[in-house]
Structures are given as structure tokens and as C-alpha cells.
Amino acid sequence: MVRELDINRLRVLVEVAHAKSIAEAARNLAFTPSALSQQISKLETELGARLLERRPSGVTLTQVGTVLAEHGERVLGELREARAAVDAAMGVQPQRLSLGSFATAAQVLVPAALAALQRRHPRAELSLVDMEPPEGYGLVTSGDLDMLITHRYPGVGPTPHPGLVRQPLLDDPLRLVLPADHRLAGGAGRRSISLSRLGKETWISGAPGIPNRTCLDTLARKTGIAPHVAYESADYHVTLALVGAGMGIALVPASMLTTADRSRISVHSLRGPAPAREISIVHRRRPTALVQELTAFLHTAADAISHDSPPEQL
Template sequence: MLDLNRLKALHAVHVYGSVAAAADALMVTPSAVSQQIAKLERETGARLMERSGRGVRLTDAAGLLAEHAERILALVETAEADFEALRGEVVGRLNMGAFPTAARGLLPSALAGLRERHPDLLVQLNEREPERVVREVARGELDLGVIQDWLNRPIALPDGLSRSTLLDDVADLVLPADHPLAGRKEVGLAAMAGERWISSTPGTVCHDWLVFTLRNASIEPEIHCNADEYPTQMALVAAGLGCAIIPRLGRDCVPDGVRIVPIRPRQSRRIYAVWRTDAARRPTIRAAVEALAEASRSQENAWAVS
């Protein structure tokens, strides 16, 4: 009888290309992964890994077994989802991932509500960038994810994933208080030509979106400061070091010396919950999506009265 945990370890090495990467994905040590595969070798009587330079590679036998493991693990997940749906109980463990702003701005309220209504559900939250959340949900390492895309830069989901829109997060200009445009009711991006900009780290979704959006407005961005946390970006704006475009979910307390000005035309990003379509029948997935939607509605109501 093949052990599922050992098949899972082999499949992770097959997907991620190394024992270390598989261990990171499974949240165990590399030694634990190697031990599971060594036991699987004894069970099957076949050599599954061999040395290749400084690392290891899977043998042809391992590749064949990993392909079967993928189908087996998918069937197990479907069976678990069907059984949970039959019981109708929100219990067990739910592994979630969310991008940093949502992890701070939405998840505390959503998880608190979920715990109050379903105290027997254990939720593990992992902060991830959106692309990684999508990959890990698709591969089954996360049960549910919260991701974002910008309306002018939509994200494509792989087959087998479903999503539900949680909210539209409007982005505004963040200007130093003494900026000539700080008193305007709204500002077109074309008026921001020649400004210095503060952005997220190059390679992140928000940095790439800012560059794309400014160039679409015929502005070649001069980015002088990079900071991933929005409060840091606002502090840099308050110091007069540049301007920024920050979504409302990313704004906590607006510091003195900063003015928030709406952009014309409006810029916004959409925030989604994503999960594997085969797991949609799980009561835990439905309950978590409902909690996220409730937290999103509360946030939108707070913006409406502010």
C-alpha cells in the first residue's frame, strides 16, 4: 500500500524541482522530504532519486509515479470535499494565503468573524504575493487565497480555479501638502508629468502597474524611492520626497503633510477570493468566502462615510 504522505512528498519534488523547494512548499524540513522518499523507495523497490551535480533528480520511475500521485491526490481532495459537504460542518483546518494589504486590511476582521461563528475551524494564514497565492492554490498547498489585479492589468487564472469578487479598491494620488495640485478635487494623470514617484519594489504587481499606468498617460516615471509598505510610502511623501498612488485599503492613518486627491479617470484594483473548483462544495470554503465578503462590505461602508 502506497502511503499518501510519501506520494505527496514525491509529487512536490516533481513539481518544484528540488528537495529544498518541495520542503518549503510542504512547510517541512528537507530531511523530512528525503526520508519520505527513501521510505517510498523501499515500498516500491525502485530507485526514485539520484545525484545530479550538487543536487538530485528524479528517475524515470519517479516521474511515472509522480504523475499517478497527482491524480491520486486530486481524487483524495475530491473525496474529502464530498465528505465535508455531506457532513455540512465547518470544522478542521483551512490554509489561506493573502497579499500583504489584504492580510492587514481584510483578514483580521474576516478571521475574527469566522472564528466566532465556527470555533472548531482552525485557519492558518500565510502572507504571499498574488502570483504565489495563485500558484499555491492551484497546486493544493493553499485551500483559499485572496488576490488582487488592476482593472487595466487583469490577472488570468489557470484552469481549475474559481473566484469571487470581494471589493473594488480605489487608488488615489498621495501628494505632499505643499504640492501645487494638493488642493484640487481631482487630478488627471497627465498633469503629473515630471514628478518624482515613490513605488513598491520593482518586480511586484503594484510597481509594474504604476509603470504601466503612467506610461499609458505618456509619462515616463522617475521612481526615486521604493518601499513595499504603504505607510512607508506615505511617510516618504510627507517628507516631500515624491508622489505616490495608493489604494484605499493600503491607507491606515494619513500622516500630517500629506493630501489625498482622487485621480481622473478613476484607478482601482479588484480583490478576489480564489479556490480550486473541485473544492467548492467544502463548507469551510463557503464559510470563509462569506466571512471575507462580509469584511469587504464593512470596509466599503467605512469608506462611504469617511
């Protein structure tokens, strides 16, 4: 029985788990793919168990590999946190921060917050990684990311995040977006539309399994309709362009509509309790000073978006 695991080999396994590819993990660690594979093989020999399933499309973790990688993330995160705590005790201020964020937040929340942080710490090395939910939690656990901006749509289950703090940032209401010449777009003072009136419409949404599609399907089941999704896109800019061209209707977060061209679309709320995606910040239990400052700036940016909502969206 192995009494002690090699931390470097554990780091290799965690990197492979995150990259889902031997070749990409090797590039990230400045190894050759063969050298990295040898490290995994040695770890498997020491444990007496297979850790990876190699497939043409990449690698997946076995059950044993998943368990070890999850523990490895926590171990690496604790080591990085220990170093940060020692630096803080010595009066050394953190000079690096890596943020993961999904596309919408990276567009409407992150720029102002990162710019404010950079002004306060001009020598700090700040970085941003595109990270679509539910990805990113393991990277925060291992310390590869200092913090994560993520979301959760109605109907989507929570992502377990042991050892991490999830802090609400913004409730982003979902709005019904119609072509400007749609039969339901007119009407003086009409601000809300019942989903039950949209059963025969053509919809634009993400593919099955994408959070916004799961949300649409969940709301539709509650209403008793079966939406016909003819156009699938996870990109809201594409969705809005298709709606503006008259190709269908969509549910779009209000934050994506703050800069949208209103000349070709009509924006409405859904009748009844307003569905919203929850936008949150995720970080470790003992955040660095930079993480705490960026969190404050992100809350300021989120408040600005909430206050800038046009009256017709309320």
C-alpha cells in the same frame, strides 16, 4: 512506460515545487533533505526524465517537472476534496481552514472575517499564510490552502487557474498621494489631478515587475509620461511614510488610506476613469462549509471598507 505513479512521490514533487527548495520541502514534510532527494531521484528514474534543476539559490522545475507538478496539484486536491465530501456525507463538519492572503487584505479585510468565523466555530483550527500575488493558486489547487485572497492591478495579466473559482471581492481604487505641502495639494475643491501633470515628479513605487510598478508604468505610457521612480518599496506603510516626509508621490490603494495619518499627506483621485486593483477570492469548485462562511464574512468586510471611504477620496 510507467503505468501508475506513486502518490507519495508525487506529493514530494508538489511540495518541492511550492517551496522552491529541497531543504524547506523536507522540513514541511518532516523528511531529511537526503531522503526527500532520494524520493525525487526514484521518481525521475521511473519516468526516465529529469524533474528538477538544482542551483545554489534553490531548485526549479524542468518542463517535464512543471507538467507533472501541475497534474500532481490537481490529483492531491481531488483526493483532499474526496475526503471532505465523504466526511460531509457522514455528517462530520470541517474543522480546519487555511487562508492565503496578501498583506493589505490581511490587514483590512481578514481580521474581522476570521474573528467572525471563529466565533461561530470556536473549535475550528484557522490559519493564515502571507502570500503575495501571483503566488498561491497552485496551493489552492493541491488543497494545501482552502482559499486565497489575491489581487490584480491594471496592466498585469491574468493568472491561469484551471479548476478553481475566482470570485470578485472588492474594486480597490488607486489614489494619488502627495506630500501635504506639494504644489498641487492645495486648491479649494480640487479632487482630481491629471497624470499628465506629474511627468517631472519623483515617484515612490515597487521595483520593476512588482504589480503596483507595472500598473504605474502602464498608466504612464497611456498618458505619455516617463515616471522617475527614485524610491522602491512594495510596502505601502513605507510608501506613505516617504510621501509624508516629502520624498515623492505615489499611487496607493484606497483601502490602505482608511487609517492613514492625513496630517502630512494629501489624497486625490486621478482625472479620468479611476484605476483600481481587483481583489478576489480563489477557492476550489466545491468549497467546504467553512470556506463558504468565510467568503460571506469577507464580503461583509469589503462592503464596510467601500462604505467607509471619506468624501474627499470620492
